[in-house]
Amino acid sequence: MSVINQSNRGTYTLFKKEVLRFWRVAFQTVASPVLTALLYLLIFSHVLEGRVHVYESVPYTAFLIPGLIMMSLLQNAFANSSSSLIQSKVMGNIIFILLTPLSYLQFYIALLGAAMVRGLFVGLAIYLVALFFVTLPIAHLGWILAFAVLGSALLGTFGIIAGIWADKFDQMAAFQNFVIMPLTFLSGVFYSIHSLPSFWQTVSKFNPFFYMIDGFRYGFFGKGDVSPWVSIAVVFAFLLVLALVCLKMLKSGYKLRA
């Protein structure tokens, strides 16, 4: 067997292990975020349907769904890589990976790939369930896929960074509750930023999550708060920066190899 095949098999094995890791506990990692999103949908749409008009001719429930899908997709991509890393660090079994010939790039690709699979899978599941409640148009499938893929990659990478950085579950929970949650909730999942006072509109434009959700929503309705080209550029730039930071951390062995 050639060296290239061998190393591909190594990457694939780690990817497969990471996917199976969340799939074995799918109730917690897939079913539970789908249920949570569904509860948001039922409550918010029940309370706000007919009272909030975001875009002309788009009912609030339909408006809400792409935001909920993207929010869950992002949170789950983050949760997968970060919790896998922090668990294997705390339990010590990360040594089984560190002893292998896998390079830092292979490690990144495998963990990121699994994080993206979980994020995209959860997103797709919410979409399919939501179809029972509302008809959703698809204006530009290309934008939907582009934002889903880039968004899951961005948060998957962010999760690897957090997982390497955190030494305890406590730090990871803080990261999730004080960084990821506020950024997702304040990104326009439940509202259009045009309904905000101008100060908060400006603040929202510094939140990368806003661009992921707005661009994703554009794919469904053909309407958004900003141009999808601006959004994709921002998301891509963020992904690039985080990927470089992440790869640099992995290459240096930061907190993994002394």
Next chain:
Amino acid sequence: MMSSAIQIKQVHKYFGQLHALKGVDLTIPQGEFFGLLGPNGAGKSTLINILAGLLKPSSGNASIMGHDVVQDYQAARMALGVVPQELVFDPFFNVREMLRFQAGYFGRGRENDAWVDEILEGLGLTDKAHTNMRKLSGGMKRRALIAQALAHKPPVIVLDEPTAGVDVELRQMLWAFIKKLNQEGHTIILTTHYLEEAETLCSRVAMMKQGEIVALDSTSNLLNKFAGKNLRLTLGNSPLPASLRSMLKSGDNGVYMLALSELTQMEFALSELRKANVSIEDMQLIEPDLEDVFMALVGSKQGIKA
């Protein structure tokens, strides 16, 4: 020329102010059963972690089967299997799955399954193959840990205190399996606190103290060089003549242990006893063991977990 299994040249490691390894040189030829001994904190694990790529040397270099552990780390790690000291496991998978994954990281696929079966058999894990790692007993987890290190069939195997807290039955089974691997050509490096284990298994031994190798020789040479035989005398109520006090290693209740650096000292001891009119109730010549070598070199029994 056939490359050495392990070659370590002038390896230093600093942890902040702490100089943990002070220029270690060590060559281990292929096929050897090698023992690395020393008290806690001597630097054994640091040295192993450098070989495994878990730590980077501050200076110097190390190679496995001719592959530098930093420059050519992928080939070096391919050739190495390390059994970690800590009892760690992945709670999501069963034993066979873990072994398949572990082999897969090294590029091995289903063709490796026969070898995985052999490891399971050799370590008595066959009927636990489908048991989740979480549900294994401590001893079984230890076996699974060893199996994981062997999954990619590495030519060089490092066992970092594999028998700490392991019962006698498992220890014997484990050694039988490791000896078989050694006979098949695998190089084995063992760190242990159990000196008698190193004595029976290892053909060569290095002893470490405070980041340095203080002795490196074949087990038999070390025993001859550093540990003379001991003479155990039972003298009843008579005291030990003063002239023999300098040879005394230990003594109570009229039983004295004298250290003999040479056998001719026995003649001297006996003549002194005769001169002092002391009658000998019992006398025994005791062979040295690695513990004596260890004591002679490391100086203190502290840090040795018996």
